[in-house]
Amino acid sequence: MNESDQKPIIILEDVCKFFGDFQALRNINLQVKKGERVVVCGPSGSGKSTMIRCINRLEEHDSGKIFVDGRELTSAVKDIDAVRREVGMVFQSFNLFPHLTAINNLMLALKLVRKTKKSEAREIAMRFLERVHIPEQADKYPSQLSGGQQQRVAIARALCMNPEVMLFDEPTSALDPEMISEVLDVMTDLANEGMTMIVITHEMGFARNVADNIVFMDCGQIVEMKPTDEFFENPESERTKLFLEQIL
Amino acid sequence: MTFDIYLIFDSIPKMLAGIGMTLHLLFLSSFLGLILGIIILLMRISGRWYLSFPTFAYIYFFRGTPILVQIFVIYHGLPQFEAIRDSVFWPILREPFGCAILALTLNSGAYVSEILRGGYLGVDKGLHEAGKALGLSTPHRFIYVTTPIAVRLAIPAYSNDFISMLKATSLASTITLLEMTGVARTIVAQTFAPYEIFIAAAIIYLVMTWFLQRGFGLFEKRMSRYIKLSEA
Numbered sequence: 060m061n062e063s064d065q066k067p068i069i070i071l072e073d074v075c076k077f078f079g080d081f082q083a084l085r086n087i088n089l090q091v092k093k094g095e096r097v098v099v100c101g102p103s104g105s106g107k108s109t110m111i112r113c114i115n116r117l118e119e120h121d122s123g124k125i126f127v128d129g130r131e132l133t134s135a136v137k138d139i140d141a142v143r144r145e146v147g148m149v150f151q152s153f154n155l156f157p158h159l160t161a162i163n164n165l166m167l168a169l170k171l172v173r174k175t176k177k178s179e180a181r182e183i184a185m186r187f188l189e190r191v192h193i194p195e196q197a198d199k200y201p202s203q204l205s206g207g208q209q210q211r212v213a214i215a216r217a218l219c220m221n222p223e224v225m226l227f228d229e230p231t232s233a234l235d236p237e238m239i240s241e242v243l244d245v246m247t248d249l250a251n252e253g254m255t256m257i258v259i260t261h262e263m264g265f266a267r268n269v270a271d272n273i274v275f276m277d278c279g280q281i282v283e284m285k286p287t288d289e290f291f292e293n294p295e296s297e298r299t300k301l302f303l304e305q306i307l
Numbered sequence: 308m309t310f311d312i313y314l315i316f317d318s319i320p321k322m323l324a325g326i327g328m329t330l331h332l333l334f335l336s337s338f339l340g341l342i343l344g345i346i347i348l349l350m351r352i353s354g355r356w357y358l359s360f361p362t363f364a365y366i367y368f369f370r371g372t373p374i375l376v377q378i379f380v381i382y383h384g385l386p387q388f389e390a391i392r393d394s395v396f397w398p399i400l401r402e403p404f405g406c407a408i409l410a411l412t413l414n415s416g417a418y419v420s421e422i423l424r425g426g427y428l429g430v431d432k433g434l435h436e437a438g439k440a441l442g443l444s445t446p447h448r449f450i451y452v453t454t455p456i457a458v459r460l461a462i463p464a465y466s467n468d469f470i471s472m473l474k475a476t477s478l479a480s481t482i483t484l485l486e487m488t489g490v491a492r493t494i495v496a497q498t499f500a501p502y503e504i505f506i507a508a509a510i511i512y513l514v515m516t517w518f519l520q521r522g523f524g525l526f527e528k529r530m531s532r533y534i535k536l537s538e539a
């Protein structure tokens with residue numbers, strides 16, 4: 060690995076987040092290097108979503124610092140825009156624009172944010188739909204697609220903006236069991252191509268296959284962060300052990 | 308009491324003389340009301356109290372008082388003020404037509420802004436977040452993501468309001484305008500047959516309502532293509 064591979068592209072330093080009086084994140088410290096795949100797990104309400112949503116400013120952290128590719132994330136619009144250009148996100152509920160066809164879902168931000176010409180945007184969008192194996196669904200509306208297909212369109216939509224980092228918030232939790240693997244396959248391909256990824260998931264098979272490191276969260280804290288094999292074979296904290304017993 | 312069914316059919320063509328004025332009032336005030344409603348909505352959701360506060364007062368006033376009272380206030384009340392008579396608006400406010408348009412527009416603006424707000428509130432929060440995550444600016448999200456969805460959600464309520472406006476135009480007859488109801492009243496004065504004449508007027512309103520409902524129905528269907536398709 061060369062030096063740039065070693066440099067953290069995402070750094071969270073003592074990040075805290077409150078919702079009113081309730082503290083959702085307690086002094087989170089996390090570093091993710093370029094090309095690294097991190098899986099985040101933990102019980103419901105432990106702050107997993109809140110943590111990754113702070114990285115692209117869907118939530119605003121109250122204290123601590125967040126850096127994305129060397130740029131500190133502040134409330135300045137310029138910083139927020141720059142960070143969002145580098146970070147793609149995939150949601151549990153897909154969040155495709157229902158009034159646009161699959162390909163137009165991809166083209167919208169290409170045209171408006173990247174200022175790509177329409178014909179070129181269409182080509183790029185088509186290329187990414189091929190990458191998630193659904194070019195033939197390009198002209199369908201989200202409501203005409205299965206859950207698995209919708210999520211793959213959502214992944215393609217984030218990818219076609221050419222992000223440095225991809226965030227996934229339980230991308231398969233809303234899917235019927237038979238559709239989970241088609242989405243995980245696309246994500247595994249992405250990981251193999253070297254994409255930097257932070258994935259919240261309960262799919263421990265996927266985690267074992269793909270993750271370099273696993274983060275375990277509970278009560279707004281990172282309880283444990285370890286290389287994958289070590290995490291499963293040799294969890295340190297009691298809370299992690301208990302959690303693993305429950306879901307494995 | 309006698310009832311002359313032929314008088315109904317005889318009077319319908321005569322009454323159509325007023326239909327132009329009715330449609331003029333309806334479309335002009337609805338169009339201006341739509342623009343006003345959008346401005347009021349933007350002020351209301353601007354997050355700045357000095358913009359949003361006046362909209363509450365405005366909406367409260369126009370939703371809380373009868374249109375007839377508003378028309379009378381504008382037509383009989385405003386000319387009392389010298390400042391109004393000296394202002395550039397006087398040529399408009401001097402005419403009953405201008406007063407009727409002003410009253411109907413202000414009324415429609417208040418309702419339309421509330422109807423559109425309902426549409427915007429109905430848009431899934433996740434779509435905002437997806438837009439943000441893709442780097443879309445606030446205006447871009449508003450124009451390309453929220454508005455098309457909100458508009459579709461607002462069509463049924465808007466079409467109701469539009470039909471209410473059609474009926475409200477009849478109030479303009481109270482300030483001498485010869486729209487359909489106004490024409491009907493003059494015919495009644497000549498024929499002394501209020502029953503037949505007003506039934507004829509009712510029939511024309513019903514026909515117009517039918518066309519409006521149908522028009523909005525088609526528009527809604529078109530805007531909902533992406534939902535209907537999934538049911539097929």
Ligand SMILES: Nc1ncnc2c1ncn2[C@@H]1O[C@H](COP(=O)(O)OP(=O)(O)OP(=O)(O)O)[C@@H](O)[C@H]1O
Binds near residue numbers: 081101105107108
């Ligand atoms: N907008 C909000 N307002 C108030 N409280 C919130 C908000 N968002 C999250 N919380 C609270 O913060 C805590 C952490 O929420 P978060 O969604 O990050 O958990 P999570 O680990 O992603 O859980 P899950 O596995 O259920 O998705 C929860 O207790 C939640 O109730």
Ligand SMILES: [Mg+2]
Binds near residue numbers: 107109228229
């Ligand atoms: Mg969550």
